[in-house]
Structures are given as C-alpha cells and as structure tokens.
Amino acid sequence: AQRVTQPEKLLSVFKGAPVELKCNYSYSGSPELFWYVQYSRQRLQLLLRHISRESIKGFTADLNKGETSFHLKKPFAQEEDSAMYYCALQGAQKLVFGQGTRLTINP
Amino acid sequence: NAGVMQNPRHLVRRRGQEARLRCSPMKGHSHVYWYRQLPEEGLKFMVYLQKENIIDESGMPKERFSAEFPKEGPSILRIQQVVRGDSAAYFCASSPQRITPTGTTEAFFGQGTRLTVV
Numbered sequence: 001a002q003r004v005t006q007p008e009k010l011l012s013v014f015k016g017a018p019v020e021l022k023c024n025y026s027y028s029g030s031p032e033l034f035w036y037v038q039y040s041r042q043r044l045q046l047l048l049r050h051i052s053r054e055s056i057k058g059f060t061a062d063l064n065k066g067e068t069s070f071h072l073k074k075p076f077a078q079e080e081d082s083a084m085y086y087c088a089l090q091g092a093q094k095l096v097f098g099q100g101t102r103l104t105i106n107p
Numbered sequence: 108n109a110g111v112m113q114n115p116r117h118l119v120r121r122r123g124q125e126a127r128l129r130c131s132p133m134k135g136h137s138h139v140y141w142y143r144q145l146p147e148e149g150l151k152f153m154v155y156l157q158k159e160n161i162i163d164e165s166g167m168p169k170e171r172f173s174a175e176f177p178k179e180g181p182s183i184l185r186i187q188q189v190v191r192g193d194s195a196a197y198f199c200a201s202s203p204q205r206i207t208p209t210g211t212t213e214a215f216f217g218q219g220t221r222l223t224v225v
Contacts, residue, residue: 006149
C-alpha cells in the first residue's frame with residue numbers, strides 16, 4: 001500500500017523560529033517524495049523533491065528511509081511561508097498526497 | 108502556456124443531477140490526474156489517465172463516477188446522480204510524462220472545481 005501521513009493539521013510558529021513539518025510514508029518500493037505548497041488563493045505547486053537535494057526558499061527535506069520520513073525544515077520562518085503544505089509520494093502508477101499541514105507564521 | 112485550466116470553478120447541483128468537471132492540461136501534457144479534497148481532509152487520488160487510456164482508477168468510487176481523456180479536448184470527470192457527500196473540491200493536475208524524480212517532470216495543478224450538492 002502507498003500511504004503518506006502528515007500528523008499535524010495545523011502548525012503555528014513565530015517569525016524567525018525554526019519550522020519542521022512532519023511527513024511519514026509507507027511504500028514497499030523505492031520512494032520518490034515531494035513537497036507541494038499552496039499559498040493563499042494560488043494553485044498547488046511543487047516546492048521541492050527529495051532527489052534533487054536542493055533548498056528552495058530556505059526549505060530542505062531529507063529522506064530518512066530508516067524512519068520512513070521526509071520532514072520539511074526551515075531554520076528561520078518568514079511570514080510569507082504561511083501556506084498549506086502537502087507531502088507526496090510517487091508510486092508505480094500514482095502520486096499520493098498526505099492530508100496537508102496548514103502552517104501559520106505569527107509576526 | 109496558460110497552465111492547467113479547470114472549469115467551472117464553482118458548480119452547484121441538486122441531488123440526483125449529473126456533474127461534469129473539465130480539465131484542460133497544459134500544452135504538450137498527455138498525463139492527467141484527478142484528486143478530490145473533502146472539507147478538512149487532504150488530496151485523495153482518484154484517477155490517472157493518459158490520452159485515451161485510464162492507467163490507474165483505484166481511487167474512483169465504483170459507482171456513479173467516471174473519467175475520460177479523449178484524443179481531442181479536455182479530460183472530463185463525470186459524476187452521475189450526485190449526492191451531498193460528493194460536495195468537495197476536485198483538482199486536476201497534468202504532466203508531460205509520467206512523474207519521475209530523475210528529470211524535471213512534475214505535476215502542475217489547476218485551481219480546482221468546487222462542487223456543491225444541494
């Protein structure tokens with residue numbers, strides 16, 4: 001079975017504080033993992049993918065196969081980071097999403 | 108390239124009517140994905156189509172729901188005899204080929220159709 005779990009529906013942090021959005025997955029094959037973001041009144045868009053090991057807008061995510069996790073992190077949150085974040089797993093046939101975490105950055 | 112276009116943006120149907128949701132993928136994209144987002148829930152995979160073929164429909168309810176992606180024209184998600192529980196936001200995404208991590212392929216999303224059944 002292919003499953004993505006984001007345990008936190010809501011996450012609120014202060015500007016400048018570190019952010020970590022949790023994502024755990026279940027998949028029998030080699031996982032291909034992504035983070036998507038949806039800003040207010042905008043469409044869902046790709047933030048980053050695990051294979052590229054890049055940092056986008058200060059966010060990074062490391063695949064931990066032992067813990068089956070792909071947590072999204074940023075050391076210093078900014079107000080413009082407030083959005084809905086979805087972790088996604090590409091399986092053999094389909095792209096499956098977690099339930100999403102609504103991140104709010106307080107000034 | 109106008110991006111993935113979904114229409115209508117909002118659709119209201121009475122119980123028992125049919126709902127037809129359209130998705131025009133980005134130019135050059137031959138892969139389409141449909142997702143449903145229920146209130147307070149995440150994106151649930153419904154169906155994955157390539158031109159004229161259904162590749163994976165494991166997320167589609169067995170009855171009343173169907174999807175197509177013809178050679179010409181948009182992809183259509185059709186819901187017959189709608190019920191209140193069908194009220195949700197339906198999102199479409201497209202990609203030029205199967206999404207893989209090794210290339211630049213990614214899924215591009217439309218803005219969604221919000222279906223309300225009254």
